[in-house]
Amino acid sequence: MSDSNALPIYKPEPSIAPLQSAFDFALSEWKRWCAEKGLPTFNAGQIYSWIFEKEVLSPDGFTNLSQATRTLLSEEFDWSLPGIESHLISKDTSEKFLLKTRDGNLVEMVVMPYENRTTLCISSQVGCRMGCTFCQTGKLGLMRNLSSGEILAQILLANRRLKELGHARGVTNIVFMGMGEPLDNYEAVLQACKTMVDPKAFGLSTARVTVSTSGLVPEIRRLAKDLPVRLAISLHTADDAKRSAMMPVNRTYSLDVLKEALLEYPAPKRYGITFEYVMIEGENDNILDAKKLVRFVHGLKAKVNLIPINHFPGIEMRRSEADRIQAFQKYLTDRSIPAPVRYSKGQDISGGCGQLAAKRKDELDRDPRELARERRRARRTESNASS
Ligand code: SAH
Ligand code: SF4
Secondary structure, X not given: OOHHHOOOOOOOOXXXXXXXXXXXXXXXXXXXXXXXXXXXXXXXXHHHHHHHOOOOOOHHHOOOOOHHHHHHHHHHEEOOOOEEEEEEEOOOOOEEEEEEOOOOOEEEEEEXXXXXXXXXXXXXXXXXXXXXXXXXXXXXXXXXXXOHHHHHHHHHHHHHHHHHOOOOOOOOEEEEOOOOOHHHHHHHHXXXXXXXXXXXXXXXXXXXXXXXXXXXXXXXXXXXXXXXOXXXXXXXXXXXXXXXXXXXXXXXXXXXXXXXXXXXXXXXXXXOEEEEEEEEOOOOOOHHHHHHHHHHHOOOOEEEEEEEOOOOOOOXXXXXXXXXXXXXXXXXXXXXXXXXXOOOOOHHHOXXXXXXXXXXXXXXXXXXXXXXXXXXXXXXHHHHHHO
């Protein structure tokens, strides 16, 4: 690969990079900061609510704080949101944003307006290390976790865009179905979820926040205790041998162990647990597969989303034929398991599930593995140059 193909090297502003991002602080951290500065504790709640409830993102606008406190906030914190590297609008009105973190990493989010709600699909990591064979993000490997502030910044950016479009309301639903395995970045994801459902912040109900996971059982159990938001499980097959081949996580947490944790998960009553099931021709789409799936979800309030696999450069797997999908769906619905077929939104802009690989416009037809190698090389060159 010639150097002309390497990504431009992003150099963070030296004056900005070392500052603490204001969006990473939980309320408790603002309280500690106020105490350190000799400020009244109630200032902490005010700052937190300016940011995450009123979405005013510069201390200049914090009108109930003294000028001295506003100046201190401006000086001690970084108030910048991730940059928007590119922005694609789909024919179906969903919009995909390629975001650049302040250290130059790329992640994606997708805003999906529907008639009665607006769903934001957010990323929790740069890449993912779980290695599922059918997933483009998985091909990138993991670069790093996002901080809670970087996760929440995606909502702030989406709301800003919705306002610009003239929408009366901001994001109403959040799904952790962008890049990354959210439960592999547990602490930051939990802190972000707490802010999402806090009435003094974004104020969403726990039923409107969905964490999607490939099945990290210990963290599912932790989430059950810490903050039982809605859960989506990327299942894709209910056959242990097949699942271990498609999803390495299954070699550590097999279907039995996963099922046990799901039976104990206090999912919001009306919704139960959602299962994501990518339909891959000849792999997991016959009636025997459907039978195993029915057995697996027995005893759970389950909905199964059937997702014809989205293609990306470098994979051989093909989408199941329409009649296969229909027969599979019928097998489930005949047994009272809701099983809508979900054609991902935003496919024309590669915004569909499993298509997220933080690609720039001119990279959409690139093999994600090759792209990841190139990015790693560029970052190594960058860190060698700066050391
Ligand atoms: N890591 C989490 C969150 C990512 S969500 C998880 O796996 O649940 C992304 C969703 O898209 C998951 O359900 C994933 O299984 C699904 N997916 C991955 N690759 C896909 C593809 N090529 N086509 C359709 N869906 C895919
Ligand atoms: Fe990671 Fe989810 Fe993709 Fe698997 S499906 S590689 S867990 S993002």
